[in-house]
Amino acid sequence: MEIRDLAAQYQTQSDEELLQLALDPQQLTPEANALLRAELAKRHIHTDDRFNEFRVEKQQHEEQDRSSKRASLFPTITRATKTIRDWRQYRRRAGTWPILSIAGHVLHFAALLGVIAFMVWYGVGHNWSKPTLLLVSLPVILVEGVLWDSFRKGIRLRELVSYRNRRNSTLRQR
Secondary structure (H helix, E strand, O other): OOHHHHHHHHHHOOHHHHHHHHHOHHHOOHHHHHHHHHHHHHOOOOHHHHHHHHHHHHHHHHHHHHHHHHHOOOHHHHHHHHHHHHHHHHHHHHOOOOHHHHHHHHHHHHHHHHHHHHHHHHHHHOOOOHHHHHHHHHHHHHHHHHHHHHHHHHHHHHHHHHHHHHHHHHHHHO
């Protein structure tokens, strides 16, 4: 990977992702370490304070993930609790809720329920068997999953960029 590609990749990563890389500098080349330190400095992330905070948060997340994996029978519930935890973390750091992400999840859930209800209604009205309903539902579910994942990542990236811009403008004003 070229240096400019690596610099571009670091610019798109979240603060947490960069801190995760910085926790183990031996895994990076000297050039990659220099770029990483430059990106952290550009974001005004003071590594010692943030490392300690990041380590504590990471340990808490790992503990919560272990307990939620034991308690959860369905991966959807685990993902939902992780998403809510991420929203709360965003609120603590940014001072505001990630409105686009929350609205997107609510609208997605409502649309998903509507599509399921329509497919069941249509299937019953046309005397579909359960295997037929499942066969017709499979492509819809796959396409929905891919589109939603892409949409969700786009919203997350937009909110992170907005947060960074607000934070950087606040730091410049000081």
